[in-house]
Amino acid sequence: MSLNETEPVTVGITVPSIAPQDLLDRVTAMADDLAAAGISVELDVIRTCRSCGCTDDRACFLGCTWVSETEDLCTSCAPASSTPASDHG
Numbered sequence: 337m338s339l340n341e342t343e344p345v346t347v348g349i350t351v352p353s354i355a356p357q358d359l360l361d362r363v364t365a366m367a368d369d370l371a372a373a374g375i376s377v378e379l380d381v382i383r384t385c386r387s388c389g390c391t392d393d394r395a396c397f398l399g400c401t402w403v404s405e406t407e408d409l410c411t412s413c414a415p416a417s418s419t420p421a422s423d424h425g
């Protein structure tokens with residue numbers, strides 16, 4: 337192991353997609369600081385259910401999927417409103 341060579345260092349930072357904006361701002365600012373110090377940062381936003389906190393890697397106990405492409409809500413937490421359209425309900 338040689339310490340003479342400066343090898344590029346990459347660190348991965350994962351943040352939940354439901355993280356508050358100020359946290360994202362701080363992480364982004366930190367990534368900029370590290371980049372200035374020669375450390376490249378890979379920001380990884382983990383899609384997280386805003387209700388129960390499950391992710392793609394850690395689904396709910398009975399399994400779940402995302403209710404839509406854009407909404408961070410899983411089928412376990414979605415209100416049971418996906419019934420067929422009818423005039424009276």
Ligand SMILES: [Zn+2]
Binds near residue numbers: 388
């Ligand atoms: Zn959920």
Ligand SMILES: [Zn+2]
Binds near residue numbers: 412
């Ligand atoms: Zn879930």
